[in-house]
Every structure is written in structure tokens, then in C-alpha cells.
Amino acid sequence: MELLLISLLGGVLALDGTSVGQFMVSRPLVAGALAGWAVGEPATGVLIGAVLELYLLVSFPSGGARFPEGASATVVAVASAAVVEAPEAAALGVAMGLIWGQVGGFTISLLRRMNGQFVPEPATASSRTVSIAHRLALGFDLIRGVVLTFGGVVIGRGLVQALAGSWPLPMDDTSGLLLVGGAVSAGILLRSLGGFRRRSVLFAAGLALGFIGTRLF
Amino acid sequence: MARSAGPGLLATFLRSFVIQGSWNYRTMIGTGFCFALLPSLRRIFKDDPAALERSVRRHVEHFNAHPYLSNVALGAIVRLESDEVDDQAIKRFKTAVRGPLGGLGDSLVWASWLPAVSMVAMSLFWLGAPPWVAVATFVVVYNLGHLGLRTWGFRAGLRNGREVGRSLTRVDLAAWTERLRAVDALLLGTLAGALVGGEGGLVESGALWAGLALVAFVAGELAGQRLWRPTAVAVVAAVALLTTWGLAS
8 A cells, every 4th residue: 555655656746747737846855755754754755855856956857858757766765765774775775766767767758759649730630639638648647657656666675675784884974975976966067057167256155154054053 | 809818818827837748759848838728719719619720730739948938928829819810920929939938948947946946955954954944945935936937927928929028038037047047056055065064964974975075076067967877877886886795795
């Protein structure tokens, strides 16, 4: 029952990615919190969501580009990591999320190709065929998200249960490893904002604010 | 307006939230655009079913724009159809606006607004704010901008019709984007500071990880987007190798 609930959550959140609303509840930070709540591990959920949000900081559902799908990937990551008590399982969950994000991106491309086969031709379209085709496509996307999440959680949970006991790093080093990967995304974002040379003053001012914040709170 | 879309307007606005539901590589959001327009078109052509179907065929063609800013085009098309503007003029209008509405939306929303709010929320999280505060801040603040942009776009299109370009020029979304990108640089610095010194951050992880993160950050800044996928592969490979090592020892 829990697996079905998680799969449905993944499907609904995946819809938000492009098809319905785009309120960005599909972003890893929010999806992680919701998935954590669903599996009874809210702290693990937000932690994994925040790490994946950092990785996907430079990934957007833009136009026809192929992008890693964050929603179902995060739900899979959180639901996988939550099967063991050790917080170090977060690394395995994040790795599973990164893989499943790519799988999700691939399924979106497939769905878009499939949609292209049945949306009505302009020459023969009618108000009825447009309504049917659009609603069908929405339904297919929901099914895609549910099946994708279901498959990911089944595989991810199996892997984490089998391997979590072998994870050799303590939590501090695990965080370090995951943040090194996230630092690449931060660098990519700075480049896209104009690069360090152009933004050095603002970036340095922000860095100082961040450090002060860590001392105050 | 010669013919009123009446209550169809609200339905069109609400359907704009699913405009990308049938995204495909052939007509892109063309089918979704037509699906969103349908309630208004049904009202406008309520006494002329043949004209309704002609209009549907006009709007189901290839179209693409940023999903939030597509509301500008939706509002303007409702206005043009209500004013009985001819077929070719409507096609020319759609062709003229789809590029700017796509490019402006991508740079304003995806590349500037979304990262800004995301970085605020992540900074709050790593600075030790309760997780629900970080998540709620993200959802509420992001959607204030999102819903504001959708509503403004639809109203501007509806009010100005073919002249909606003037609204876009007056608001100067490109200038707002540039300002927002400067704020993004400040927020990225704040996030970096929180990731280094915050709870569970790089200072706690040790000098080795802090040094590696600095190298990774510089590499990302130098190489740009093409480094993203190799990084994801490297992290997955590192996790796999460490696990294998743990299994063996």
C-alpha cells in the first residue's frame, strides 16, 4: 500500500514538472519533503531533496531540451534511502536519484515522441479531437510518472537494503562527497550568470553574508 | 470586442495551467494552446459551429512559448478572435510572438527566478532554519512570481490584442531579468557560504572535502553546462566504488 502511495505521489509530482501547473512542487526540495513525509522520514527527505536541488540548480524544464526529471528521481531517492536507519544511506539514495533522473528524462522524450503520433493534424483537427488528444496525453504522463516511480523505488530499495551496510564513510565524509558534486552545479550557475570576473563583488558579498549567517544561527 | 468570450475567459486561464500537457516534437504546445483556447472559442463562435472548427484548425498548428508567458499569446488571441481579425493576421501574430515569449520566459523564469528562490530556500535550510520553513518559503515565494506573471500576461494580451508587444516593451522583462541575475550572484555567494560553514557543511566534513569542493566549483565555472552530466556520472561512480570497497573489506 505504501509503495502504491509513493508511486502515485511520484506520478502527481512528475506531472507538475511540465504537464500540469508547473508550480514547481516537482523541484527536489519540495518533492523530497513530501516523499520524506510519505515514508515517515521527513528529515531524510528534506536532506536528500536539498542535495538533489543543489545538483539540479542548473537544470530546467526548458522547451524541447532533454533534462533530468527531478520529481520522480527525488521520490525514488528518498523512498530508497529510508528503508535503512543509517543516515549514510543518503549517498546511495542520491546516487539512485541521479540515475533515475536520467531515466525519467529519457521517458519524457519517449512520451513526447508518442504524443506527436496522436495529436490531431491541423488539416483535420476538430474541437473534439483536440480535447480527447490533450486529455489522453495528460493521462499518459501521469501513468509514466507512476510507473517510473514504482520501478525506481523497487530497484532502489533492493539496492539500498543490500548495500547500505557496506557504505564505508561516516556521515561527515558522506556529506563532503555529495557537496563536492553539488559545487560543480554552483560553479556552472555562476558561469551562466556572467562568470566570476563579472559577478565577483556580488558573489563575495553573498559569501560574507552566508558566513555571517552560519555564525548567527 | 465584437463577440465576447464571457465566462470562457476564466476557463481559458485555468486551462493555461495544462498548456504543455500534450507537448510533442511536431506541434510542440500547439495542441495544448488550442485546448486552452477552446472554452473562449466556444463562446465566441457559439452561433457558428463551422467557424469554431476553422478556428480550432488555425490554433492547433505548431506553436511554442514559455508556459507562463504563453498566457500573453492566449489573451491576445482571444481578443483577436473576438474582434474577428482575419486568419492571416492571426497566424502572423502567433509567428511573431512565439520566439520572444519563449526566449524571455526561459531567461526570466527558468534561468533567473527559479534559481533565485531555490537558493533562498536552500540557504535557509543549510543555515539551520526548520526544513518546513525552507520548503514553504520556496513554494510561496516562487508561486507569487509565477501566478503574478501568468495573470499579468493574460490580462495584457486580452487588453492589447495585437499591440501586446507594447506591454512587453513597457514592462521591459529583459531588464528585470538582468537585475534578477545580479541578485542571483549575491544569493549564490550566500548559498556557498552556508554550504561551507553551515550545519553539515564542508567545514564539518574536513579540509579535504572543502578543497575538493573548491576545485569542483572552479571547474564548473570554467567548463559550464557540459560538465554537469560527467559530474553526475562521477558521483554515481564514486558511490559505487566506495560501496564495492566496503563490501570487499
